[in-house]
Amino acid sequence: MTRVQTHPTPQTTHRIALLFNANKIYDREIIGGIGKYLLSTRVAWDLFLEDDFRCRLTGIERFEGDGIIADFDDPAVSDALRGCALPVVAVGSSFEDQAHYPPDLPYIATDNAKLVSLAYTHLIGAGLAHFALYSLPEAQENRWAQQRERAFTHLRAADGRSAAEIGAEIYRGLSTSAPSWNQASEQLTGWLASLPKPVGIIAVTDARARHLLQACLMAGIAVPEQVAIIGIDNDPLTRTLTRIPLSSVIQGTEEMGRTAAYLLHQMLHGARFPGRRILVPPVGINVLESSRHQPLASPYVMRARHFIRQYACQGIRTEQVADYVGVSRSSLEEHFRRELSCTVHQAILRHKLDAAKALLEQRDVSSAEVAIRCGFTSLQYMYAVFRRELGCTPREYQERPRPETSAN
Template sequence: MKTSASAPAPQKAHRIALLFNANKVYDREIIAGVGQYLLSTRVSWNLFLEEDFRCRLGGIERFDGDGIIADFDDPAVSEALADCRLPVVAVGSSFEESSHYPDNVPYIATDNVKLVSLAYTHLIGAGLRHFALFSLPLSNEHRWARQRELAFSRLREADGRTHEQIDAEIYRGLSTSAPTWNQAIEQLTQWLDALPKPVGIIAVTDARARQLLQACLIAGIPVPEDVAIIGIDNDPLTRTLTRIPLSSVIQGTEEMGRTAAHMLHQMLHGARFPGRRILVPPVGINVLDSTKHQPLASPYVARARHFIRQYACQGIRTEQVADYVGVSRSSLEEHFRRELGCTVHQEILRQKLDQAKALLVKRDLSSADVAVRCGFKSVQYLHAVFRRELGCTPREYQARESAREAV
């Protein structure tokens, strides 16, 4: 008589605290990486995370758990865990000086040098010759921003820039707050006006890039013809809050989360990695309109395209573009033919079509919704434009792009 094999004993569930401010995209994606590790393995963890996603440290010393993964970019977190008896894996910024890393815990770091270098190389590839960096005010909480400043300074020094020139190229501005918002935009605009044009600017975060873009829109500075902007984080929320889509460096945050989880898993079974450091490079760049720089001889065309990028999907006409630029329609049409080989109307239509293509790729809107959002008179007109310009229907385009992504 055969006996059935005994079922494997259930694995012990470890209690793990994630100390992050998950209202920030950087922290959320690290947490997502931890989740991916759990899904791809047989690890059993019960995770503690504040319900409103903020990081509260009160009582953390009494946490009755088995391990902690924490954001050490927050000095309060690293201080609170200095004498922690539990296994801890730190996640945070890379540092130029090794003394800035904690000695007693393993540390998974985003590679700031490679983040800034990737953005800088991208701007060079866009044909730009002048560069600047929009940072954050000096503070202990912004040590990672200072590291990105240092990386930018090293790149500029390699290009032969003096310290005085580099100082003029780095701007920290004011902290974001309601009372100082107007003052912050005014001072930022003054810095922008003083920079040589065209200029490529790296913002240390997407939030900072959005503020930079708003200052350009308010001041009427053409983006990306006069100012090309690239952020860091690839934050989807930021992209929904800007009229001109922002290019951004994609950090390796999910890989950081997976690596941190794997390391803590080993530590829960006796491994120790005191002082070990792992630098995680960026994934790449999401290239959007804010860095698609095209040198133009005519300031009228640059100003017109800046206006079209913002309002093409709102049904603007050639006359409105000419009024904004301050020249006659016939004169503007002549500048467009000479510079771009197309009419103003064709440029408006191209912008609308590009936006429609981007929305279709997301696959969460119907063709009718896309037509409305992109300023087409009807879904039938959207279909007609797609057939004429791309030789397919919107749905065929969507299916083609989906198949391409799957390869």
């Protein structure tokens, strides 16, 4: 009997437009989720994405493609695609008011209420009793930020705060621009000074959290002893721009991208999901120094730790910390022993060790470079510290399996 040799049917290639501002971490990670869906399936898509990563809509109505996945947080995008004949999957913010969702399209949303609730619960767990939110000016393009304000308002009202009290806890500030930067910083510093201390502040993005960190550093406000800060986005670029590592809520952006790609894949084969809404919860929190609040009685220790966090890796000594605080070395040492059961030198060393561990976890940095960047006087000294404190060498630490990111 003769066997008939069969060949797999070639996949139809579909032309898909991705309308996102990929200069933003949120949009990039959604696109990454779309890409991972394509890699994990036999889907063949020819993707259109602006070369410079901006989302430019001119001529999109003449796009000769098969489908679109788009960021509907940008009102210009939703306007441009109104009445589009192609299959469209919308991605964006969640809304309290159901009328704000496009009625005729499937919509994949980041769950704003859960993002803010997770950050709020984290700050409560850090032992804080006062809370605030740093938002963005009210505007159509910032509707997602106003949704996070509402989520914060509900949480605070449930804890018995009045509308007037909650109003004082929310600050929108100015939009980021070079001409208004000094004014924005001064006003933000004034708001920070008006808040009861210690206070935990949720920023609606990591970029806004970075503003808070800068304002605290300029004003000499200790982070996290007086102001504990947590952002949203877990943006690695923002972390490189701050001297104090920034805690942040990790959005479920990859899952949003995967889900959007799956729905569009089904729609290209005839499925329809008008009005379907899928809310994607956050993944967890990357807990770093900015929100590791530890109640302290001594203002000298708070001020000293604030200085150590910024400059430990520059090779500072105990005498320099005491000079910054404005007390004698012996007096500062006594405060440290009473509050933290350690010396100032040990506190400096612990910070340098934590910084070294974080660098080694990147796997692409040499031990010698880590020693220099973390302020160790020599590579041999860093090896000695690792052996004494962790029972291993820096290289052995670097080769350990990485723990998963904290989800609480």
